[in-house]
Amino acid sequence: MGRLIIVSNRLPMSLDVSDDGSYSLRQNVGGLATAIGPYHKTHKDSVWVGWSGVDPGQYSDEEIDLIREQYESRRCVPIFLSKEEVDGYYAGFSNDTMWPLLHDFAHEANFDPETWRVYQEVNEHFLETLVPLLRKGDKVWIQDYHLMLLPQMLRERFPEASIGWFLHVPFPSPEIFRSLPWSREILEGILGADLVGFHTVDYAKNFEGSVELLLDKHSDDEGRFTMPDGHEAAVDAFPIGIDYNLYRRTSRSNLARMMRRGIEEAAGKRPHSRYLSSLTAESNAAAEASAKEGNWWSHYAHEELPELHLAKSAAEGSPKPNKVIVSVDRLDYTKGIPERLRAYQRMLEKYPEWAGHVTYYLLATPSRENVDTYKRLKEQVDQLVGQINGKYSLLAWSPIHYITRSLPIKPVCGIYAAGDVALVTPLRDGMNLVAKEYLACHDGRDGSLVLSDMCGAAAELSEAFIVNPYDTEAVCEALHDALETSSEESAKRNIAMQARLKSRTAATWCAGFVSALEQVADVSSSDKRL
Numbered sequence: 114m115g116r117l118i119i120v121s122n123r124l125p126m127s128l129d130v131s132d133d134g135s136y137s138l139r140q141n142v143g144g145l146a147t148a149i150g151p152y153h154k155t156h157k158d159s160v161w162v163g164w165s166g167v168d169p170g171q172y173s174d175e176e177i178d179l180i181r182e183q184y185e186s187r188r189c190v191p192i193f194l195s196k197e198e199v200d201g202y203y204a205g206f207s208n209d210t211m212w213p214l215l216h217d218f219a220h221e222a223n224f225d226p227e228t229w230r231v232y233q234e235v236n237e238h239f240l241e242t243l244v245p246l247l248r249k250g251d252k253v254w255i256q257d258y259h260l261m262l263l264p265q266m267l268r269e270r271f272p273e274a275s276i277g278w279f280l281h282v283p284f285p286s287p288e289i290f291r292s293l294p295w296s297r298e299i300l301e302g303i304l305g306a307d308l309v310g311f312h313t314v315d316y317a318k319n320f321e322g323s324v325e326l327l328l329d330k331h332s333d334d335e336g337r338f339t340m341p342d343g344h345e346a347a348v349d350a351f352p353i354g355i356d357y358n359l360y361r362r363t364s365r366s367n368l369a370r371m372m373r374r375g376i377e378e379a380a381g382k383r384p385h386s387r388y389l390s391s392l393t394a395e396s397n398a399a400a401e402a403s404a405k406e407g408n409w410w411s412h413y414a415h416e417e418l419p420e421l422h423l424a425k426s427a428a429e430g431s432p433k434p435n436k437v438i439v440s441v442d443r444l445d446y447t448k449g450i451p452e453r454l455r456a457y458q459r460m461l462e463k464y465p466e467w468a469g470h471v472t473y474y475l476l477a478t479p480s481r482e483n484v485d486t487y488k489r490l491k492e493q494v495d496q497l498v499g500q501i502n503g504k505y506s507l508l509a510w511s512p513i514h515y516i517t518r519s520l521p522i523k524p525v526c527g528i529y530a531a532g533d534v535a536l537v538t539p540l541r542d543g544m545n546l547v548a549k550e551y552l553a554c555h556d557g558r559d560g561s562l563v564l565s566d567m568c569g570a571a572a573e574l575s576e577a578f579i580v581n582p583y584d585t586e587a588v589c590e591a592l593h594d595a596l597e598t599s600s601e602e603s604a605k606r607n608i609a610m611q612a613r614l615k616s617r618t619a620a621t622w623c624a625g626f627v628s629a630l631e632q633v634a635d636v637s638s639s640d641k642r643l
């Protein structure tokens with residue numbers, strides 16, 4: 114059995130430079146690192162090749178050697194890219210051309226021959242790093258849209274190599290894909306692999322349709338394309354899972370419990386601890402005194418002061434129980450955050466009885482902050498949150514609690530655990546791990562998932578409240594239904610989904626792809642391999 118060489122845009126670890134100038138590595142969060150990371154950790158002969166994120170222009174040769182050593186001690190081989198390479202290959206062709214195109218946002222895609230040129234060069238840079246590393250019998254598993262030319266480049270150098278390629282995002286219909294001026298080169302690049310993997314059967318079909326339309330090639334009954342050099346490229350679906358136990362366990366950690374408790378207190382689901390209860394008492398007293406004195410605002414205070422509202426709810430039985438909605442996303446236009454906010458606003462307007470009783474915790478992690486489209490999106494979301502909070506807030510209640518920082522995994526799991534409802538409504542998403550993580554953090558309990566039908570996860574999580582994320586009225590209604598669902602009903606829906614997630618984890622996904630690659634490339638029996 115040969116080694117597994119994992120190749121991805123970024124390595125699973127980033128460099129930290131401390132005040133005394135020493136270097137250390139920090140584990141990256143995110144789907145890819147958490148899905149393949151454990152395989153890399155436990156298979157002591159695997160090697161991970163990827164961009165370090167370090168600008169070589171900022172360090173001396175000796176420092177670069179030290180950084181390289183740090184990575185190599187974790188079986189990682191760092192690639193150093195100049196600022197120009199990063200601008201052209203990463204910010205340019207990968208994020209500004211392929212990302213929008215693959216997510217059906219062709220109108221946002223920038224077709225620039227210059228970034229395409231740099232993209233080709235950087236794929237070659239990856240090839241040159243791989244060449245001296247590879248040994249006979251190794252399997253190479255290339256990840257994602259940043260490295261679509263690499264499979265064919267590698268095939269040309271090593272005709273007998275065993276190569277897999279997996280796409281973490283959707284593959285669009287042939288009619289959308291063909292708008293890319295270099296669509297044929299990209300397809301040929303991918304088809305250098307022995308195994309081409311997607312999250313869903315639909316994406317695999319779109320890819321096969323694009324190959325038929327643009328390269329006039331047809332797959333056999335088993336979904337294999339025979340290429341001019343004689344090698345076969347098989348195409349199949351491998352839906353990615355999560356480390357279910359990790360999320361389940363983390364949601365029960367002390368920090369996650371504290372976070373959950375804090376959110377529930379702030380949302381009025383539990384009696385308030387010191388600060389809020391004293392605020393409530395003071396507000397009650399102030400409002401009562403004012404009412405006696407006939408102050409002009411006393412009526413308003415009695416009607417609207419949420420501290421009174423919450424106190425009254427607890428004492429007299431509220432018409433609505435207090436509830437928490439949560440969402441966790443990278444701040445990306447594919448995640449449908451503005452559309453979702455409009456649906457939430459619509460719900461507050463259509464069902465005003467929720468005012469003072471529902472709080473939306475919106476965690477929007479910064480992403481690609483130096484790209485203009487992302488800066489505009491951030492402004493748009495800031496503005497919408499401000500507008501909704503401005504319009505609907507009561508004196509001590511705001512409809513949206515907005516966080517735009519990246520948080521460690523424990524608080525993230527605390528947020529998931531606190532959510533009576535998770536609102537996961539991407540406009541397009543390869544899989545969406547957040548929906549799965551939410552369910553793992555609600556293992557054995559209630560909690561309703563409102564899920565977009567435009568993500569890969571919808572195929573597996575059919576018991577969720579499935580919606581079209583573009584349909585404001587439908588999302589508003591699904592959200593309302595999810596908030597109204599009984600605890601028993603939501604727990605029942607979750608059991609079926611959780612059972613699936615427990616059996617199809619990140620580890621089984623990883624092992625499944627590698628074993629399929631071994632089969633199609635017939636690594637073990639061929640002595641002609643590398």
Ligand code: GDG
Nearest residue numbers: 142143144281478519520521522525542543544545546547
């Ligand atoms: C791509 C595809 C596919 C987010 N904020 C924080 C944080 N996160 C974590 C989540 C989750 C991950 O990031 C996001 O994964 P998604 O699947 O939702 O989305 P993408 O980042 O776009 O991932 C996607 C995935 O690849 C895997 O193939 O599912 O379709 O687009 O794990 O929890 N984690 C922490 N702090 C945060 O602030 N710790």
